[in-house]
Amino acid sequence: MFNSIADVTSGLLGQQYIASDEIATVVYLAEKMGKPILAEGPAGVGKTELSKAWAGATGRELIRLQCYEGLDESKALYEWEYAKQMLYTQLLRDKLSQIVGEAQTLGQAADRLAGEENVFFSMRFLLPRPLLRAIMSDKPVVLLIDEIDRADAEFEAFLLEILSDFQVSVPELGTLKARTQPMVVLTSNNTRELSEALKRRALYLFIDYPSLESELNIVRMRVPDLSPSVAKQCVEIVQRLRGLDLKKSPSVAETVDWAKALVAINARHLDDKTLNDTLTVILKHESDIQRARRVLSAGKARDVGVR
Amino acid sequence: MDERVVEFVSALRSNGVRVSLAESVDSLKAVEVIGVLDRDRFKNALKATLIKEPADVPVFEQIFPLYFGSGGPEMQQPQGLTKEQQEMLERALDELRQQIQELMRMLAQGQRLSDEQLREAARKSGVTRQMRGMNQQVREWLTERMLRQLGLTPEQLRDALESLMKQLKMQGMDREGRQEVSETIQQNADAMREQVSRFVGQNMLNQPSDNPRRRRIDELMNRPLSSLSDAEAEELRNHVRRLVAQLRARAALRMRRANQGNLDAKSTIRHNQRYGGVPIEIKLRRHHLKPKLTVIVDVSTSMRPVAEFLLQMVYEMQDQVSKARSFAFIDDIHDISQPFNEHRPEDAVPLVLHSIPPGHYNTDLGNSLVTFSREFLDTVDRRTTLIFVGDGRNNYNDPRADLVQMLKMRARRVVWMNPEPPYMWGQGDSDMLAYAPLCDAVHQVATLQQLADAIDDLFQHRV
Structure with a gap:
């Protein structure tokens, strides 16, 4: 548990996550108020990473629910394990006939069988999916609901019910209430407008691309082997590329990948050739790469001209 | 302090930020947790609880210092003066x-x-x-x-x-x-x-209990689209996304309720093979609930505002539609589905309108229909809802109502959206009276509100 905002910052830092003051404040608030966090922002700025770091820092288990179009309750909440039930019925056939065997009438037999129903509709045959797992867990967990904007609007409505009272009703078993309240992080890449109700319930956190300085810190922390001058150059180029109108701007994750790649090929400095060879690590569209090459080489030419 | 926060919330509201009661309660709780000593953290706490749209952040940044300003430099007394x-x-x-x-x-x-x-x-x-x-x-x-x-x-x-x-x-x-x-x-x-300066700022902001921006949106929603100024249209455009989110939620809810279908025998047998053919998991046939839309839009000068908003809304709702094709016409028909498949709706609409410039064309739906039934007839089948958006004014050209009749036979529904009020139909060069009886529904869509209602209606008529 965190006792102060500074605690949060240092806890997350221990998980190699550099949290801005804003992020730390929101996490602290979520912890104290028991509210979900809704994190929005461009892809690859560390929304998912935040929840991992949070779980790591507090020693909680991270349960992840990846959303996609068509995700429904049975995949998110629970399912009955039919196959296992079938198997048990087969194996327990003798025992069952024993129970039913002594019955005089059909009605009696049915009654006796009904008495054993609980065996088959018990937790043993319930296959908990992420949401139920988070609720049923004995120890508090961090529940990451990733890319909620990809799920259908109806799933969002269903999620609201769960997030507001942290209980689930399974018709055969009754209501299952959360033993410990999970900390929830919802992430969204903002591909569609989320419902007002969901936003109302959550603490809102907009994570944008980091500034040059903090991105440099991230690279230094994640890839300590890279020489400082190359790291700086690397981050500067990425920051510059984000300013261009590209199909897909390079994310922080890709900056880190790039830095790792540079270490792997043992680059001492970032010359034209290395840059050309490794640009594909941060840019994933051919047209973007062409464009970046043009812009970067033009920049270089201008620098030379000045000298 | 609480009072100050509440005042601040009402200032946010009067500047058009939506803050619910629950959120303002949250903000007070958050302040309790964070305390007021560190101004930045205090600010972040308020921001996280009150501001839920990136678009509202500038308003927040603007108002915050007025209410919780650093107070300016402190007043001081002259130091080091002797008694004399x-x-x-x-x-x-x-x-x-x-x-x-x-x-x-x-x-x-x-x-x-x-x-x-x-x-x-x-x-x-x-x-x-x-x-x-x-x-x-x-x-x-x-x-x-x-x-x-x-x-x-x-x-x-x-x-x-x-x-x-x-x-x-x-x-x-x-x-x-x-x-x-x-x-x-x-x-x-x-x-x-x-x-x-802060006093003046607060006085200008603090108009609690009435919300000029929201009232304005309500008013704009009910103004004829053709009479909007550019600034007003822009304001409404920003509102469309929110409107669509509401419509989508409604549509999705309806779908959820209507999700029970008939037994799908084929799928049930296939799925239950693993239980030795005992039908344990029942598979139901899902209704083809999502409508398939084909939209034919008049983009002549008089119709542009309506066309623009309609296209934007239809494509924002795309996840509730199984397939959407759209065509624009003035004197002849153009397939405009392509830009919508490649761009986001708000970018595609101007692109399309730009590629078909208004001019002194001769609006001719008859001719457009001829081309449409020659080349794009495959876009209309028994699952399609065909939507015409136009005023039905054909410049005395042949209306070709027979083609609409033919399309009606093929399509599931034919819906007409016309910005003109019914009493204008049939006057001058309007052929609306010839088209209207052939349609399953005719909506008047002069305002955004009417447009939203008409679109909502589309999603109510599922198979």
């Missing part, structure tokens, strides 16, 4: 003209303006609660007027300070003492100016 010098200052102040005496006394002693004084000055300089809206220029102008009223403008202050200095010299205060007094007064004057 204090008395000199006192006497010098007494000697000043009545007008500036009070002000200089406050500045020299480091007193803030009281609320009463502020209100008095505001009344005299015409800063009233009627001042609406956040206009930076108006705010500066009013601040200037209030400062003048209080005698705090730089020129006024310089004059006043000069006469005070003269008096002090006559009283025999040494240079250093005078320097000290003068510096303190100037610093205090800065603080006081800040106080006035």
